[in-house]
Amino acid sequence: MEIILYIAAIIVMIWSIAVQGRLNRLVKKYSQEEASSGKTANDCVREMLAVNDVYGVTMDHVGGELTDNFNPKENKIYLSDSVDGGTSITAIAIAAHECGHACQASDAWLPFKIRQAIAPFAGIASKISVWVAIAGVFLMYLASRSSSMSYELGYWVCTLGIAIYSMVFLFYLVTLPIERNASRRGLAAMKQCGWVSEAQLKSAKKVLWAAGDTYAVALASSAVTLLRLLLLRGRGRRR
Ligand SMILES: [Zn+2]
Numbered sequence: 001m002e003i004i005l006y007i008a009a010i011i012v013m014i015w016s017i018a019v020q021g022r023l024n025r026l027v028k029k030y031s032q033e034e035a036s037s038g039k040t041a042n043d044c045v046r047e048m049l050a051v052n053d054v055y056g057v058t059m060d061h062v063g064g065e066l067t068d069n070f071n072p073k074e075n076k077i078y079l080s081d082s083v084d085g086g087t088s089i090t091a092i093a094i095a096a097h098e099c100g101h102a103c104q105a106s107d108a109w110l111p112f113k114i115r116q117a118i119a120p121f122a123g124i125a126s127k128i129s130v131w132v133a134i135a136g137v138f139l140m141y142l143a144s145r146s147s148s149m150s151y152e153l154g155y156w157v158c159t160l161g162i163a164i165y166s167m168v169f170l171f172y173l174v175t176l177p178i179e180r181n182a183s184r185r186g187l188a189a190m191k192q193c194g195w196v197s198e199a200q201l202k203s204a205k206k207v208l209w210a211a212g213d214t215y216a217v218a219l220a221s222s223a224v225t226l227l228r229l230l231l232l233r234g235r236g237r238r239r
Contacts, residue, residue, distance in 0.1 A: 001231060008224050016217045023210040027066065030089040030207055031082060036197040041086050041095035045077055048099040048189040054106040059084075066211075068094050070101035072116060077102055092195050093204035096186030097211070103185050104178065111181075115174050122171035125164045133161025133229045140236035158233045162226070169226050172219040179215045183208035 039047075042059060049057055062068065062078035070077050077098045083091045104112040136158025143151035187205055190196055196204060 005224060005228055005231060009228075012217065012220045012224055016214075016221070019210065019213045019217050023207075023214065026203075026207045026210050027090050030093070030203050031086075031091070033089050033200070033203070034087055035089050035092050035195055036200060037195045038087060039092070039195055041079060041083050041091040044092050044189075044193070044195050045079075045095050045099050047193055048096060048186075049102065051189060051193065052103045052106070052185075054102055057102045057106075066094075068098050070098045070105070072101075072105045072112075075102075075105070089196060089200050089203050090207055092190065093186065093207050094211075096189050096195075096204075097182050097208055098186075099189070100182030100185035101178075104182060109181075111174050111178050115171065115178055118167060118171050118174070122167050125167040129161050129165035129168065130225070130229070131161070132164060133158050133232065136161055137232055137236045154236065155233070158229075158236060162229045162233065165222075165226055165229055169219075169222045172215065172222045176212070176215045176219050179212045183212055 067080045139154030143149040
């Protein structure tokens, strides 16, 4: 089991590098190609919101590249340096994707609501869970050397760490379909509103799917970590 998990971790790492490389390549390539309509990403956002009967969503600028996001609390779409005012296939595809998230929020789409509910905990969970689990294993180790210490305590502390980490896994599990859905909504609008040509739509799909693959990698990586923690607890138990 241990060796399988090591191999899985290495595969996920190589996969992650490949996905990131492909995403960077595609983003760059289609940043250089103007969309056939000549519209800006901002125009497309306004049009997509109107077509979907979504109101009250505003736009703002965020520094950096690929930092675009939709903030449901502020009901605001943030567009990054090259997307804000951009007219390339990449700019329009990314803006349409973020707009897809705004539509999910407006529809009160259940997976989106679930992610909103667990997002604050997932952030904290990812920081503390592994340390809690390791502390549990350490307590189990101490108990194996001293008869005065309770083995059960370590076991339960470790289980607590694993339970907290499950929140991280759950977060990525729900994030992947949300990201794919936002891309699907964006691509549907791109087609419906005719912002890009038929061939350009295929290019846009490549960019958005590559971006979504990064969430698939994150999900796989969290699954491997979860299994490693379970294995760690099992090893503590054998001592
Ligand atoms: Zn997204």
